[in-house]
Amino acid sequence: MIKIACKDDLDLIADVCIKKHIENQLNYLLNTYKYECSEGSIESIGAIFYVESSSDFYDYTQFGLSSPINEERFEYIEQIAGGYCRSLIALNNENVIEIIGKKDVFDSIMEGEL
Numbered sequence: 791m792i793k794i795a796c797k798d799d800l801d802l803i804a805d806v807c808i809k810k811h812i813e814n815q816l817n818y819l820l821n822t823y824k825y826e827c828s829e830g831s832i833e834s835i836g837a838i839f840y841v842e843s844s845s846d847f848y849d850y851t852q853f854g855l856s857s858p859i860n861e862e863r864f865e866y867i868e869q870i871a872g873g874y875c876r877s878l879i880a881l882n883n884e885n886v887i888e889i890i891g892k893k894d895v896f897d898s899i900m901e902g903e904l
Contacts, residue, residue: 791846794838796831803840807872812838812890836881841891844898853887855879861899869893 803809867877
């Protein structure tokens, strides 16, 4: 799992296909919430997580969550280009996390196996 909160974090993502999507999303958030993110980081409003394995979901505390991740926690899970999915979990009224990974990473959650 890779936590992306600022542009420097993008260097940790090797997959160029999804890296561009995450970069666009990060830029969108930095521009939309420029007052909250004036330091160049989206940590004040949440984070983007790139998950590489379904086992990343087991340690839910790494996502800033206090209870396990299951399908009900997600506002949505949707497919995007290249066999990837993106999802959103609201932490509270002001903070959200977006989780991005290959579709098969989300299969265990959608099948209720976690």
